[in-house]
Amino acid sequence: MxxxxxxxxxxxxxxxxxxxxxxxxxxxxxxxxxxxxxxxxxxxxxxxxxxxxxxxxxxxxxxxxxxxxxxxxxxxxxxxxxxxxxxxxxxxxxxxxxxxxxxxxxxxxxxxxxxxxxxxxxxxxxxxxxxxxxxxxxxxxxxxxxxxxxxxxxxxxxxxxxxxxxxxxxxxxxxxxxNRIGRILVAACALVGIYFLLFWYWRTWVSQPSQALIQALKKARDGEAFKLDKEIKTQELRVIVDAVADMVAQRDIHEEKLRKLTAAVEQSHEGILITNRQGTIEYVNDAVVKATGYSEDELLGQNPRMLGSGQTPASTFASLWKAILNGQSWTGEFYNRRKDGSEYIELQTVTPLKDKSGEVTHFLGIKQDITEQKSIQERLHFLAYFDTLTHLPNRTSVLDMLRNELEVASRKQSWGAVVLINIDRMKDINDARGFQYGNDVLLAMTSRLTEHQMERHFLGHLGADTFCIVISAQFRDSMQIRTVLDEYANKLMALCQEPFDVRGERVQLTVSIGAAVFGELQRSADDVIQSAETALHNAKRKGGNQHLVYRPADGQEIERLYQTEADLRVAIEQGQLILYLQAQMDQAGELAGAEALVRWQHPQSGMVSPAEFIPIAERSDLIADLDRWVLRRSLEVLKRWQDRGQRLTMSVNISPRHIQSARFVESVTEILKETGADPTLLVLEVTEGLLVEDVEQSIQKMKALSELGIQFAIDDLGTGYSSLSYIRQLPVHELKIDQSFIRGIPHTQSDVTMVKTIVSFAQNLNLRVVAEGVETRSQSKFCEKLGIWGQGYFYEKPIEWHLWQRKWGVAM
Structure with missing residues (x-):
């Protein structure tokens, strides 16, 4: 009791x-x-x-x-x-x-x-x-x-x-x-009364409130709400109560934060692992258990090396320990093995945890299974460096190989060549038998050229129906390489004239060959390819089924290019250019925006194709002027739409050379300010050529414009230089799939697979996808099913901007 x-x-x-x-x-x-x-x-x-x-x-x-x-x-x-x-x-x-x-x-x-x-x-x-x-x-x-x-x-x-x-x-x-006993008793009674009153006051105003505070604290300690059973009126105790209430409230807030943090850690899809300084596992969340297949009890007390597959390089562990022992975070990849023996790739960030004195006591590891991402990256790497149809090295790989050969030629004073092979009348084959049949023809040509590929020859596919062979710089002078090149071109033409078996059908083809030698002058890889293309164009213009080697003395073509460049400069100054628009449809088939295109109405020659004057502008400083003209006219039109409450995007192509210019950001900003257009509706399309050189500067400029609300799109994805690492660095909002991938859908499985891969990658990065070259209803439905935008002749051909507005009822 x-x-x-x-x-x-x-x-x-x-x-x-x-x-x-x-x-x-x-x-x-x-x-x-x-x-x-x-x-x-x-x-x-x-x-x-x-x-x-x-x-x-x-x-x-x-x-x-x-x-x-x-x-x-x-x-x-x-x-x-x-x-x-x-x-x-x-x-x-x-x-x-x-x-x-x-x-x-x-x-x-x-x-x-x-x-x-x-x-x-x-x-x-x-x-x-x-x-x-x-x-x-x-x-x-x-x-x-x-x-x-x-x-x-x-x-x-x-x-x-x-x-x-x-x-x-x-x-x-x-x-x-x-004698004084009476007075003493009176004084004693008075003192007792005073002490009784003091005790009553202390009990009423101090003791009982203190007991109430203690009981409230005990309840708060047990998880109940901090609440006093008795009102406290004493100012000093009220201050204490308020302070304690604040402390309890702060404790509750911290406990709630801790609870949320604990729940977030436990429910996180990323694995979280904590070890002590000796590397012994002290905590794992459920994501680690699921990823490894081991139970929590099997993991606790063990060293993370139990998850190793033996495939992680020793240098990875060396860099890891060097960083974390110096108190720095480290991020890297591990090749690990699950309990069932299956292997997976893991991206892990390891961070040292320090106590109040700054001493490292534990290590925190945040783990993410990137096996699928690595697979996607490998597929995108393939898309970036190999042609999706022929699986031959694409233009990017050819240029890399050619740069290496140019360095060898310069160092050894040797000579080499580039040979371009183009199938004659390929367009007729596609029109007559369909693109899939045309793809089979390209595959047959790929097989033929691969089977007869010579040593120290590098075979690639530049796109469409053009193949490329880089002959390594192994010849002593230009005479020797030209002699060898002439003999080799004749053999190629004879080889390609032999019948092909396409779907059990004999197909007779002819080819046009354009070649360019290198070694005499310091030239870039693009220049060598361009020279070979010039020779190829001349061979095609002369009727095809022949080969030509580029000669510096080809004056007529050079003169034509020079004159075209001069006329283009005048055209920009005198307003001979015309803005065309082509509709872009969203995933529901509704009008979402337009792409701005430029056409040149020459006073004497009439309408000049962009394919003719844009490459010339790209090789000169005119491309920046041309970009600014198109951008200004596009934003003026966009402002018209904006003033009438129509929010459509306007896509404008921007040359990599223009982006790399010093005043690019300033120029775009000035035009935006002058026109008053909404920057959030502007999409600047950049080609994959942006990723060739000066990447960091380009990224900084793009980020500066992105902060204004401008969107960026990668144009012609898969035909040039794109790579996963670069695309992830760029402030990109949109990917435009090249029409060469769209042409075969939905019937060509390889094209369907590649398009779905790109769409999956884009969706993982929250990027909008636009399919170029949509020409059939089935292709349009395929795009809508994937939830991507479409653009192409199925919807409309490019027309002048005022006619386009009238057609779509925009800004009328």
Whole structure:
């Protein structure tokens, strides 16, 4: 059974306060009693001394008169009257030598001898001739020594006497206590009342609120709400309560945050693992358990190396430990093995966790299974460097190979060549038998060229129906390479004229070949390819089925290119250019925007194809002027739409060369400001050529414009230089799939697979996808099913901007 006193702990504030009050009360009462008694005693002494002095003065005067007039009876009477006082014990007159001359108080006769103290007193009084009074504590009496003079036998020499009066002091400390007991009791009761009131106040305003606060804290500790059962009105305690309430509220907030953080960690799709400094696993979340196949108990207490497959390079571990032991975070890839033996690739970020002193105590690992991403990256790498149809190296790979050969040629003073092979009348084959049949023809040509590929020859596919062979720089001079090149071209033409078996059908083909040698001058890879293309175009223009080697003396073509460039400069200045628009349809088949295209109305030559003048502009500084003209006209049209509340996007092609110019960002910003168009509706399309050189500067410029709301799109995806790593760095909002991939859908499985792969990649990066070259209803439905935009002749051919607005009812 619990004792009622169990609530009073010796260490509790309540017990200590009660004990303190009791001690203080007892001490105060005792001190008060002592003070009252002492006051009574002091007052009694003052009264006794005052009465005795008055009596002594009167006795002295009377005794002096009685002795002066020689009246012994009077002296006796004076001493008798004095001795008759209720407190006078005795009256004795001493001579100068200490002998008793007179004495009154017969009951004291036996004790009339002169004590040592009285002898001293007698002597002092005779010397001072003054009345002196002293208290004798051992007898509880006052003794008054009174000097008395009597006429002597010799004239002028009086007889000196000292009269001693012994006066009984009536009150002791006990008597004083007895006399003052009533007052003492009143004072004690008053003090008890005061202490009772103090205790009541303390209990009401301090103890009970404190107990309520303690109970509230206990409930808060147990997870209940912090709530007081009693209102606290004391200001100081109210401050404490408010402070405690704030602390509890902050604790609840922190606990809620911790709960959310714990839930987030536990429910995170990314694996989270914590080890101590020695590498022992102390915590894993559910994602790690699911990813590895091990249970939590199997993982805890182990080292993460248990998950290793042995495929992770030692350099990875070296860089990991170097970073984290220096207190730095580290990110890298591990090749791990699950419990069932299957392997997976994991991207992991390891961060050191430090205590308050800055010492590393644990390591936090955030793990993400990137096996699928790596697979997608490999597929996109394939798209970036290989042709999706022929699986031959694409233009990017050819240019890389050619750059290497140009370096070798420059270093060794040797010569090589580039050979372009184009199938004649390929368009007729596609028109007659369909694109899929045309693809089969390309595959047959790929197989033929691969089978007969010579050593130190690099075979690639530049796109469409053009193949490329790079002959390595192994020849001593231009004469030797030209001779070899002529013989090789003839063999290629003969090889390609042999019948092909396409779907069990014999197909006879001819090819046109354009070649360019390198080694004589310092030339870029693009220049060499361009020279070979010029030779190929000349061969095609002459009817095909022949081969030509580019010669610097081909003046007519050079002159034509030069004249075209000069005319284009005039066209930009004099307004000969015309803005065309082509609709872009969203995933629901609704009008979502338009792509801005440029056409050139030459005063003499008529309409000039963009395929003719844009490459010329690309090779000169005109491309920036041309881009600015198209951008300004496009934004003026976009402003018209904007003013009429029509929110359609406007896509404008921007050349990589223009982006790389110093004033690109400033130029675009100025045109936006001048036109007042909404930048969020502007989409700048950049080709994959942007990724060839000066990538970092281009990315910074694109990011600067993206901060204004401008969107960016990668145009002709898959035909040039794109790679996963670069696309992820670019502030891209849209991917435009090249029409070469769209042409075969939905019937060609390889094209369907590639398009779906690109769409999946784009969706993972939250990018919009636009399919170029949509020409059939089935292709349009395929795009809608994938949830991507479409653009192409199925919807419309490009037309002048004002006709386009009239057709679609825009800004009318």
């Amino acid at each position: 619990t004792s009622p006193f169990s609530r009073f702990s010796f260490a509790s504030l309540r017990f200590q306060f009660v004990l303190l009050v009791m001690v203080l009360g007892t001490f105060t009462i005792a001190l008060s009693t002592f003070a009252i008694v002492q006051d009574q005693v002091r007052t009694s002494h003052e009264h006794s001394e005052r009465e005795l002095r008055t009596m002594s003065i009167f006795v002295q005067a009377s005794a002096n008169r009685a002795l002066r007039y020689a009246l012994p009876e009077a002296l006796e009477e004076i001493m008798a009257e004095t001795a008759a006082h209720r407190r006078v014990q005795r009256v004795v007159m001493y001579r100068r030598d200490g002998a008793i001359a007179h004495s009154v108080g017969a009951y004291l006769q036996d004790d009339a001898s002169l004590t040592d103290k009285m002898a001293v007193k007698l002597e002092q009084t005779q010397i001072s001739e003054r009345i002196s009074i002293s208290f004798m504590e051992d007898r509880n009496t006052y003794v008054a020594a009174i000097p008395v003079l009597a006429p002597g036998e010799l004239l002028g020499v009086p007889n000196r006497y000292v009269m001693m009066i012994e006066y009984l002091h009536p009150i002791t400390a006990a008597d004083a206590f007895a």
